[in-house]
Amino acid sequence: MRIAFLSSSTGWGGLERNLLRYAQWMKEIGHHVELNCVQGSPLEVTASTTMLPVRCIPRQRRHFPLAAAKTLNQHLQQSRTDFLWIRDPRDLSLCSLAVRGTAVDLLFHQGMQIPRPKSKPWHHFRFRRVSRWIAPLHYLRDEALANTPLKPAQIEVIPLALDSKWFTAPRTAEAKTHWGIPPHAQTVGLFGRIDPLKGHSTLIRALTESGDAWHALIIGENTPNANRDYRFELQELAQTLDVAHRVHWHSPTEALLTAYDACDAYAMCSASETIGMVTIEALARKVPVLGTNAGGTPELLGFGTQGTLFDPGDWNALAIALQRIESRPIADDAHVEQFSKSGALKKWSKTLATIRPSAS
8 A cells, every 4th residue: 555644743752753653664564655744854854764755845834724735635646645644633734635536545643632622614624534533542532532523433543552672672680770770779760851741740759758769760851942941940859858869860862671671660740641652661661650540641551450540749649659569560461462563553454454445
């Protein structure tokens, strides 16, 4: 099948990273893949280091980009594209217009919540053009059905997945030493953007009640353009609470396998995370996860059967969970398998074949 992936984003977060990952996976299993992205964007720069064919597009306006839609429509027909695959809501206007009058099926791979109703006439036009809306969690599917004109037949659930290395790479015995943590310290990790909504202060406060054996490994940087050095504020908080010597700070890195291997627990402390890839990564590395009972985290943790849930901001509950870590559940293999590359590709291949049996 011929699949055109498209993103007009100039950012570099989960939406863009996963779009690139799935484009590579689809090429690996034999599909003809093309990536449409903005020239000079992090997505285009990163994709240029892969074997993916890249077509540069301008960053069009969000609403009613008629000229850009006409150009894309012509390209899709000339290239005999079967599927147009997008993730960013801002691209829905462009692509719903572009597939009009073509045989192209529009796939929307959801990565964000839809908290408010989408019931305007233009919403009905856009959502009607979607051949299949893929939600990574059931709660996102239910939210989409409640707040958009989408019909049940248009939506299905396929969890986000990780590369095979997350499941197959052996755990590194020297991981703690690599990250500057005392070898016998119990370590709880928190990785990603440093922002008040991510709950770093909850973890730091939990250290005051969890026992001197617990250290925190925090990897990340401040939210870009936030005009606030929140990491510095957190470091001051750790000093005030006299736990600074047990908090280990590191800059962002793509090499996180050993970071999880250095952890005896992982804390997902966000006020509400749509779907935390770090949670899935921790599960894949067999690290016990302590997560907030909000957003997509409860479903990722099997509503408490595959990890421990606590209320956002409840640092005392997190401290108690750390103290009792030996009795906390670790996700079983059957639960974790749904986030594997092989499992996801089987589901995606079935979905594509169902939509376009003649092209499979």
